Amino acid sequence: MITFTFNNGLVVTLRTSGTEPKIKYYTELCAAPEEQNMDHLREVLKEMVDAIVEDFLQPEKNNLTARKV
Numbered sequence: 022m023i024t025f026t027f028n029n030g031l032v033v034t035l036r037t038s039g040t041e042p043k044i045k046y047y048t049e050l051c052a053a054p055e056e057q058n059m060d061h062l063r064e065v066l067k068e069m070v071d072a073i074v075e076d077f078l079q080p081e082k083n084n085l086t087a088r089k090v
Contacts, residue, residue, distance in 0.1 A: 031069050035077070044078060044085070046070075 022036040030051040037044055050066045078085060 025073075027069070029065065029069075031066070033070075033073055043088075046073070048073075 022034060024032065024034045026032050030053070032049050032051070034047045035044060036046075048066065048070055050062055050069075052062050056062065074080065080087070
């Protein structure tokens with residue numbers, strides 16, 4: 022398990038599954054109390070998660086497939 026903490030309050034934990042051949046990740050964004058724009062915070066979280074998946078996991082290079090939701 023690896024946890025990354027970013028300056029903007031984002032925390033990401035990456036881990037492998039213990040029973041399945043998959044990588045799991047958990048994210049949370051802890052914004053400053055004065056930040057009340059939830060749409061903006063959701064967009065920041067999405068942008069950060071997309072970048073982490075692309076840059077850290079490199080799905081195309083590593084032949085990873087996203088889970089169908």
